[in-house]
Amino acid sequence: MPSVVEVDHLHKRYGDFVAVDDVSFSVEQGEIFGILGPNGAGKTTTVECLQGLRKADAGDLAVLGFDPRHQASHLRRHIGSQLQESALPDRMKVWEALDLFSSLAVGGAPWESVLEQWGLTEKRDAQFGSLSGGQQQRLFVALAVVNSPRLVFLDEMTTGLDPLSRRVTWDLVRQIRDGGSTVVLVTHFMDEAETLCDRIAVINDRRVAAIDTPAGLIERFGGQAEVTFTTDRDDVSFLSAIDEVDSVDREGRRVSIMGSGPVLAKVAAGLVAHGLAPLDLSVKRSTLEDVFLTITGGET
Ligand SMILES: Nc1ncnc2c1ncn2[C@@H]1O[C@H](COP(=O)(O)OP(=O)(O)OP(=O)(O)O)[C@@H](O)[C@H]1O
Numbered sequence: 537m538p539s540v541v542e543v544d545h546l547h548k549r550y551g552d553f554v555a556v557d558d559v560s561f562s563v564e565q566g567e568i569f570g571i572l573g574p575n576g577a578g579k580t581t582t583v584e585c586l587q588g589l590r591k592a593d594a595g596d597l598a599v600l601g602f603d604p605r606h607q608a609s610h611l612r613r614h615i616g617s618q619l620q621e622s623a624l625p626d627r628m629k630v631w632e633a634l635d636l637f638s639s640l641a642v643g644g645a646p647w648e649s650v651l652e653q654w655g656l657t658e659k660r661d662a663q664f665g666s667l668s669g670g671q672q673q674r675l676f677v678a679l680a681v682v683n684s685p686r687l688v689f690l691d692e693m694t695t696g697l698d699p700l701s702r703r704v705t706w707d708l709v710r711q712i713r714d715g716g717s718t719v720v721l722v723t724h725f726m727d728e729a730e731t732l733c734d735r736i737a738v739i740n741d742r743r744v745a746a747i748d749t750p751a752g753l754i755e756r757f758g759g760q761a762e763v764t765f766t767t768d769r770d771d772v773s774f775l776s777a778i779d780e781v782d783s784v785d786r787e788g789r790r791v792s793i794m795g796s797g798p799v800l801a802k803v804a805a806g807l808v809a810h811g812l813a814p815l816d817l818s819v820k821r822s823t824l825e826d827v828f829l830t831i832t833g834g835e836t
């Protein structure tokens with residue numbers, strides 16, 4: 537099956553300033569594909585080039601089989617888009633915005649159902665300018681999905697949303713995907729990326745620094761895991777013989793093991809085999825945030 541998005545050596549300048557140097561990735565049908573990266577890394581520029589909103593200076597792009605540089609207006613009828621910087625006329629009513637956006641794209645369910653899904657029913661007749669920041673943000677995401685597009689771009693969709701609204705939005709994004717759509721999601725929220733995304737591209741300094749599943753990124757860049765427990769048993773030297781264990785340290789009753797891969801499972805099995813079942817056995821692994829900081833050079 538051809539990829540839904542193919543980006544090959546995308547390069548984009550604003551005047552002399554290189555905003556995207558050399559970005560390549562592909563997104564498969566049905567994926568939630570995340571793009572992470574520091575401020576100014578080139579994420580928004582990349583997704584805007586993919587949507588035909590900006591013209592790439594070099595590189596090959598194919599989005600749903602269209603070339604965004606030359607077929608932008610065709611392409612935009614088939615995609616949903618929530619932009620990082622969005623605005624509507626203050627006086628436009630919520631229902632008018634949905635009606636307008638649904639008339640611009642092809643296919644999909646009637647916009648009334650979207651209103652309900654996104655918790656905007658009671659704001660149906662409210663003017664855009666009277667909505668709270670979070671309600672405006674929710675409306676923008678609703679507008680992006682109004683016609684159940686095959687491909688949806690969401691650029692910082694949950695910025696400004698309260699914790700409950702974020703969870704609701706995550707569920708709705710999963711629903712969009714379960715309905716067969718593909719989602720490209722730019723975010724600064726590591727929890728959002730980790731729970732929602734099938735794969736993540738980390739863009740750093742205008743290039744792709746890594747692409748993998750969230751678990752794969754943690755495995756590759758997360759370094760060692762630390763397993764700890766307490767015991768009265770003096771001799772736990774048998775743990776050093778486990779392949780996944782790199783070191784065993786002891787301070788009083790507390791044992792700390794550094795290791796990699798399935799070190800927790802192997803240590804647990806070793807302990808049980810030696811008649812030990814500590815209640816406080818636990819593991820500390822790198823989080824996606826640690827990995828992000830490592831990849832983007834925020835931590836040495
Ligand atoms: N219209 C523009 N004219 C000139 N420079 C721009 C323009 N838009 C963006 N840039 C610059 O291009 C670089 C990449 O911007 P971009 O908006 O793609 O970053 P981003 O990764 O989306 O960042 P953020 O996380 O802050 O949204 C930045 O240095 C920015 O200042």
Ligand SMILES: [Mg+2]
Nearest residue numbers: 579580581620
């Ligand atoms: Mg951005």
